[in-house]
Amino acid sequence: MRGDTRETSGRLDFEQLVLPNLDAAYNLARWLVRNPHDAEDVVQEACLRAVRFSGGYQEGNARAWLLRIVRNTAYSFLEKKRPGDLAEEFDETIHAGEPMQRDAETILVQLVESQKLQEALEGLPVGFREAIIQRELEGFSYKQISEVMDVPIGTVMSSLARGRAQSRERLLRGPGREVPRGMQR
């Protein structure tokens, strides 16, 4: 009897919470770990966790709930396999100074249409990158992003601002002029 209900609810949770949000889960994982193979592993692990912990889902946005699990899984993966990816965040500095040229926006229009945009985003520190992906590609509100990332809304706002500023820098100046990692500060 108990086994029955658990089985039915397992199936329901999976079909209602997990499956409809699989694309979103993969997209976030792909942007966090930056390669398709690891992203698949992360998503598979996250789906298992999601079904196991679906009791923790109460109400609200199922996608945000699942993405939070994906994010935590991806972070554990990075901690274990590529701690450098996470450390990046603390070294981050914004190239302040020099005002943009007058025609910066025209150049920007051309650049955002190119492959360079993907590179600029992939080059961002992971915390900024995930905020932008959730905002622009999932259309999440600041509140939803703050739930997924488990940070205050103010942090979401500043992560978006700094992430956008940095990706614009990368687009306009090109990654070539980036200070090598570890030598910043």
Added chain:
Amino acid sequence: MACKDKELLLHAYSDGELDLVRSLEIEEHVKTCAPCAQELGEQQTLGKGIRSANLYHRAPESLRARIIATHHAALTGGSEQSGRVESPLRSVRRRPVLEWLAVAAAVIIALGLGIRLIPGVLNARRGDLVAEELVASHIRSLQPGHLMDVVSTDQHTVKPWFDGKLDFAPPVLDLADQGYPLIGGRLDYVGSRNVAALVYQSRKHYINVFVWPDDGTEAKAPEFTSRQGYNVICRSNGGMQLCGVSDVNSEDLRQFMKKVSR
């Protein structure tokens, strides 16, 4: 450089996160402050670029299949075990006479109820079949080259395209300003009849809206179901049955269906 105290607010403004008063303040401010206006322009260009570029990584079909298989294996693995504990055949043999009588009574009652319920059950079953067909059509439409017969973001192109192809005129709305651009239409076949399929986009997700006349006799799909990871929401409006199918989450799909069947 944008004003230091406005920088974060500009982001919140373009993300639609400010209340009305503060939004108006920002709008006033950028009218007179060129650097902030430039900053806002660049932010919006970048945002539009990110949203329109092909940056959304969809889950590969192989991954989806693997996850479904793993999940089902986990589930059926559990029930097989419980099946072994008590074989249904053996327990039947042991049943005493009294229990048999109870079973017989139950069967008779069930039959009586069943006769009354059969039409309802059949209709529900047909509705389920329709939902199944809708999801199958949706999935098929996502395969390369199947999504649209007429590609247009203009409702005045899509609507006349159905003329002469169907015996009814589907309502075609353009919801681009509400975040659901119409991207085309297609003829489809669901529930043993020709139906119109309108294709909308919600960020990087597709929504198929299937439309057919609701004459009360046709099997109706249930109002909300979810199958293989796709949500199906159906509404009747103005003599038409509209069913939206998509992988967007159920709440978003509900909002969308409200708009489309208005």
